[in-house]
Amino acid sequence: MADQPGALLGLQRTNLREQAVAALRTAITRGELRPRSALIETELSERLGISRGTLREALRQLQQEGLVVPGPRGRLSVRSLERHEVRDIFAVRAALEALAAADLAALPDRAAAVAELRETLDRMQRAGTENLDDRIEADLDFHRALCRLTGNDTLVHSWTSLEGSIRMSIMYAGTQRAVGNMDVDRHAVIIDAIDSGNAGDARDAIVEHMNWAADNLVNSFA
Secondary structure (H helix, E strand, O other): OOOOOOOOOOOOOOOHHHHHHHHHEEEEEEEEOOOOOOHHHHHHHHHHHHHHHHHHHHHHHHHHOOEEEEOOOHHHEEOOOOOOHHHHHHHHHHHHHHHHHHHOOOOOOOHHHHHHHHHHHHHHHHHHHOOOHHHHHHHHHHHHHHHHHHOHHHHHHHHHHHHHHHHHHOOOOOOHHHHHOOOOOHHHHHHHHHHOOOOHHHHHHHHHHHHHHHHHHHHHHH
């Protein structure tokens, strides 16, 4: 993988909180900020070029997303996942996305949804493996779109509330296995099942996809 610049660099003086959230999120996802590492306000605010107040706002959002956790005396650190937590995350994802896939497959006018999913898959293909950030975002866009296209706002909200945990689980076993979970052909199976109009097949495709992905990550530490 090509070298990538560090995420924790000085920020533009607009939308500082949002930029800080994005930079910290990227640094955690890449492993620049390692699991269990302490988040020291003075150090991070200096590296990002923002006030400690703005940093605290960003860290609060990341805590809500499940990327950052409080420790003794309220000190924050990067979340660390256990194997059972990774499996739990993928089990919940499977339940949510299986519902989405089945609902889309049952639509009589599902052609537009299928076409949009294929477009997201094309973006994943174009992202390749050189830029991990782009690959991760393309993968998340696919699964987010799967839920959004149902028109079920509660489903979308439930999936979105897991997004921080999903990001953490993606990198649980390192870059190589993370990229393996973003295989384009495996995602194409899901779209084909939805396109077939068979809700049961669409549901099964998601469950198989998530089971394989969870095994790929946690079995590396067997």
